[in-house]
Amino acid sequence: MGAMSTKQKIGWIAITVVVLLWSLFPVVSILMTSFKTQAGLFSGRFLPPEWTLENYETILAPGGSAQDLFLPALRNSIGISLISTFVAVVLAMFCAYAIARLDFRGKKLILTTALAVSVFPVVSIVTPLFNLWRTIGLYDTWIGLIIPYLSLTLPISIWTMTAFFRQIPWELEQAAQVDGATPFQAFRKAVVPLAAPGVFTTAIIAFFIAWNDFVYGISLTSTEAARPVPAALSFFTGASQFEEPTGAISAAAIVVTVPIVIVVLIFQRRIVSGLTQGAVKG
Amino acid sequence: MTTSASAAEKAAASRRKKRSDRSRSEGRLGWYLAGPAFVIMLLVTLYPILQALWDSLFSLRLTAPDETELIWFRNYQVVLGDPTFWQSLWVTVLITAITVAIELVLGFILAMVMHRAATKLRGIVRTAILVPYGIVTVVSAFAWFYAFDINSGGYINNWFDWLPGITEDLNWFAGQGTSLFVIIASEIWKTTPFISLLLLSGLAQVPGELEEAARVDGATGSQVLRRVILPNMKAAIMVAVLFRALEAFRIFDNVYIMTNGANNTEVLSLLAYNTSIGRLEIGLGSAISVLLFLCVLIIAFIAIKGFKVDLAGTRGER
Numbered sequence: 001m002g003a004m005s006t007k008q009k010i011g012w013i014a015i016t017v018v019v020l021l022w023s024l025f026p027v028v029s030i031l032m033t034s035f036k037t038q039a040g041l042f043s044g045r046f047l048p049p050e051w052t053l054e055n056y057e058t059i060l061a062p063g064g065s066a067q068d069l070f071l072p073a074l075r076n077s078i079g080i081s082l083i084s085t086f087v088a089v090v091l092a093m094f095c096a097y098a099i100a101r102l103d104f105r106g107k108k109l110i111l112t113t114a115l116a117v118s119v120f121p122v123v124s125i126v127t128p129l130f131n132l133w134r135t136i137g138l139y140d141t142w143i144g145l146i147i148p149y150l151s152l153t154l155p156i157s158i159w160t161m162t163a164f165f166r167q168i169p170w171e172l173e174q175a176a177q178v179d180g181a182t183p184f185q186a187f188r189k190a191v192v193p194l195a196a197p198g199v200f201t202t203a204i205i206a207f208f209i210a211w212n213d214f215v216y217g218i219s220l221t222s223t224e225a226a227r228p229v230p231a232a233l234s235f236f237t238g239a240s241q242f243e244e245p246t247g248a249i250s251a252a253a254i255v256v257t258v259p260i261v262i263v264v265l266i267f268q269r270r271i272v273s274g275l276t277q278g279a280v281k282g
Numbered sequence: 283m284t285t286s287a288s289a290a291e292k293a294a295a296s297r298r299k300k301r302s303d304r305s306r307s308e309g310r311l312g313w314y315l316a317g318p319a320f321v322i323m324l325l326v327t328l329y330p331i332l333q334a335l336w337d338s339l340f341s342l343r344l345t346a347p348d349e350t351e352l353i354w355f356r357n358y359q360v361v362l363g364d365p366t367f368w369q370s371l372w373v374t375v376l377i378t379a380i381t382v383a384i385e386l387v388l389g390f391i392l393a394m395v396m397h398r399a400a401t402k403l404r405g406i407v408r409t410a411i412l413v414p415y416g417i418v419t420v421v422s423a424f425a426w427f428y429a430f431d432i433n434s435g436g437y438i439n440n441w442f443d444w445l446p447g448i449t450e451d452l453n454w455f456a457g458q459g460t461s462l463f464v465i466i467a468s469e470i471w472k473t474t475p476f477i478s479l480l481l482l483s484g485l486a487q488v489p490g491e492l493e494e495a496a497r498v499d500g501a502t503g504s505q506v507l508r509r510v511i512l513p514n515m516k517a518a519i520m521v522a523v524l525f526r527a528l529e530a531f532r533i534f535d536n537v538y539i540m541t542n543g544a545n546n547t548e549v550l551s552l553l554a555y556n557t558s559i560g561r562l563e564i565g566l567g568s569a570i571s572v573l574l575f576l577c578v579l580i581i582a583f584i585a586i587k588g589f590k591v592d593l594a595g596t597r598g599e600r
Contacts, residue, residue: 015395016403016410023410026471027417029437030425041435044450095319103305104312110320117323119578120331121532123551124571127558128333151326154319183311212418214535215551219559230420234539246434253421264416265409 027257034250041246055251066236066248072224073232074256080142080228081210084149089203092157093195097187099158100165111162114155122215125151130219140221145228148216153206160205164198204267211260229256331575337568344562357569367570369546370553371577377462377549378530381469385526386519388470389477396478397485415475423539426468430454458546465536465547473529477522484518485511520589527581550574
């Protein structure tokens, strides 16, 4: 693109402002709600009439009324999402390597299965799991969530990484094998470093998906032993039955959103290229 | 499941007997590497689906487990004969159709913005567009809910009271139309970035020379768009529409948070959830789940047929 005229510049700035408003307004809105006092909530105003940290104390400070609900949920969410991301990425990495690199029957079957798995409605899967988990004792446990999360994260991880791995120049691996490395050594030394960005992008996407889950979270857990944040948010109650927990939920929403926004900010370029490669590449 | 994988392995191996040792060991290695992921995917989803199919044939209620009885297709009869089901199906189809249509247009505009944004602004624009996608759906549902809900001090009524029909005490969540409006708006806000991303990758595939040539030949902007850009993005548009439609049809979180199905806003996923997990009517709930699954399959089939694009091909297979 050549040099822009002043008119074009102003046009682009205007478009950027509109895009920023559209994308960030609801986030700022919930941020403002999180700083409102109970009375301020009902002002019907966007900015808090009176700023307070009370809501953050409710969910984070010792003795805060929602602290028992929020902090265990935060711990569960982080732990469960990280573990399921790790397992999915490792399994998908081997799978995608095989599909992209090796010649064997059943490649198409695996890719088609992955696609089919990702169109299953979660709600159709959750009832049988609910029963089975109760029978075998996985209900309300970390593993009881990690396993179903794999059904969400594995398919997209396999597809994305297969697309990434196809772009790797495989001569390097052959060269390593000629130099006497075993296939595994060649994979580890020559392929893994080149594949790292793709693996990394996939991990971010998988983490988002696990972090975002709600249906499994509310259906397969019942206590703070495993309940993740999205489910816990829907269990918040006010100080009395007449008081909506609006402020506390908003504060909790901000606490769980901040890391995600930071991740998007830092990695937006990689996420964009990673997603688009995984999705449409002729 | 392990047995079927190893059976497949053996079958694959036997077909290869005539081939060289090297390719045989390559095939084995392939299945060793890909097998675990494959088996886990099947274990996690195949079993529940079969179980749901099986459960849907029984009068299974967890509140009365002793009265379980094989009743064949009577659950389906009950579900299909219940106006609640058809109401939910209609609401789900409505939400899907409206969100996908609006998101396609909006997503295309945003993709164009991301594609053409001046280098200096590109980073900001792309990050901003991606933010809603990174936000947990439950959180975005609360954000929209609080902005509109008068019982928790929503400011929307105050801001827009100059619009006809909006008054200070308008309760958005008291009626079907207004509730659906907020649900759809929040869904569009949350998932448009997904469509934009896919369309952006499609835009990147349009050969720049073609566009230039058309412009040199005197084509107007809209001609270039219709004759050059859109035809070349067909695959990307198909993938975007298909995956968004499948997602939209399974909408759950927003509705659960905002109305929990009140005022005829109960979507199919929520109906299935409330029936099985809420009321512990596992048999009936399973029947609804199976019907939901069938609907999703039909959507996928129509989209793939309608666009005449090989899905496997567009998703990265060569």
